[in-house]
Amino acid sequence: MPRSTANLWSRAIAVGIVLVACHGCKAPHAAVSYKSPQEVFDAANSSVEKKDYQGFCQCLTADTQDQMAGFLVLGPLSLEKMMMALPPQPSAIEAISRIDKVFQQHGVDTGKIDLEALGKFPQKTPAEKSEEVKRLAAGIKDKPAFISDMILAMESNAKSQGNFIQSRLPFGNSRLEDLKIEGDSATGTAVDKTNGQKTPVTFSKVNEGWLISRQLDHF
Numbered sequence: 001m002p003r004s005t006a007n008l009w010s011r012a013i014a015v016g017i018v019l020v021a022c023h024g025c026k027a028p029h030a031a032v033s034y035k036s037p038q039e040v041f042d043a044a045n046s047s048v049e050k051k052d053y054q055g056f057c058q059c060l061t062a063d064t065q066d067q068m069a070g071f072l073v074l075g076p077l078s079l080e081k082m083m084m085a086l087p088p089q090p091s092a093i094e095a096i097s098r099i100d101k102v103f104q105q106h107g108v109d110t111g112k113i114d115l116e117a118l119g120k121f122p123q124k125t126p127a128e129k130s131e132e133v134k135r136l137a138a139g140i141k142d143k144p145a146f147i148s149d150m151i152l153a154m155e156s157n158a159k160s161q162g163n164f165i166q167s168r169l170p171f172g173n174s175r176l177e178d179l180k181i182e183g184d185s186a187t188g189t190a191v192d193k194t195n196g197q198k199t200p201v202t203f204s205k206v207n208e209g210w211l212i213s214r215q216l217d218h219f
Contacts, residue, residue, distance in 0.1 A: 032058055033209030037186045040203065040210045041176045048172035053151050056171070057144035061204050061213045069143040070133025072150040073108060074118060081115050095157040102153050106146040107139055169214075170199035186210070 034040035040059050047055035057065055076099045083092050103110055113136070121132060140146045170190030179188040184205035189198050204213040 033207070034059070034211065035209065037179055037181065037188060037203040037210050038176055040212055041171075041188070041190075041201065044171045044212055045174065048169075053148035054144040057147050059212050061206060061211045064212065064214050065143045065147070066134045066137050067130065067214075069137035069140050069146055070135070072147055073103075073113075073136040073140075074121065074133060076103075076150065076154065077110060077113060077115060078118060078121075081119075098153045098157060099150070102146070102149045105149065107141065108146075109139070170197075170201060174199075176201070 032043070034043060044056055044059040047053070047059065057068070060068070080096055080099065083096065086092065100110070121129065124132065137143060170192065173194060174190040174192050177189045177191050180186060186203040186205075188201050188203070190201045191198050202213050203210050205211075
C-alpha cells in the first residue's frame with residue numbers, strides 16, 4: 001500500500017478512538033460482572049494485550065461502547081470521502097472494500113448518512129458530538145463485535161503491526177494507581193509501565209458490577 005494511503009488509514013484510526021474479518025465466526029463474549037475497579041482494569045489490560053477487542057468492550061459501560069462504535073462509523077466514512085477525491089488506486093479500493101464489508105455485516109446503511117453534515121463534526125459542541133456518534137451507532141445490534149471487526153479491518157488496511165487500543169488508550173501495558181471510590185463511581189490513574197505516562201481513568205458501578213467509563217473528549 002502506498003505510504004499516502006497507509007497514512008490516511010492511520011489518521012482514520014485516530015479519529016475512531018480519539019478511538020474479524022468474519023463476523024459471527026466465533027461466539028460472542030458472555031456478560032461479565034467485575035467486583036471492583038481494579039478487577040475490570042486488569043481484565044481490560046489483559047484483553048488489549050491479546051488484541052481481544054470484544055473482550056475489551058465487555059469492560060466498558062454501554063454508553064462508552066455507543067460512543068466508541070459511533071466514532072468507528074465516523075472515522076472510516078470520513079476517510080472514504082477523502083480517498084474518493086484521490087486518483088483511484090487498487091490498494092485504496094481494496095481498503096474501502098474491507099470497511100464496507102464490516103458496515104454491511106453490522107447493518108450500517110452508509111447511504112443514509114449525510115457525509116456533508118459529518119464534515120462539520122469538529123465544529124460541534126461536546127454535547128452535540130456525543131449525540132451524533134450515538135446516533136451513528138444506534139442501528140448496530142452487537143457493538144462489541146462491530147468495534148472488534150472495524151478495528152481489525154483498519155489495522156489490516158494500515159498494515160499496522162501495533163495494537164490499536166494500546167497505542168491510543170491507557171490499557172495493555174499499564175498499572176492502576178491512586179484509586180478512589182465514591183459510591184457508584186471511581187477514579188484512578190493508569191500508569192504506562194514502559195514510559196511512565198499517566199492517564200486518568202474513570203469507573204462506574206452498573207448492576208452491582210464495575211465497568212470502565214470514558215467521556216467523549218477522552219477518545
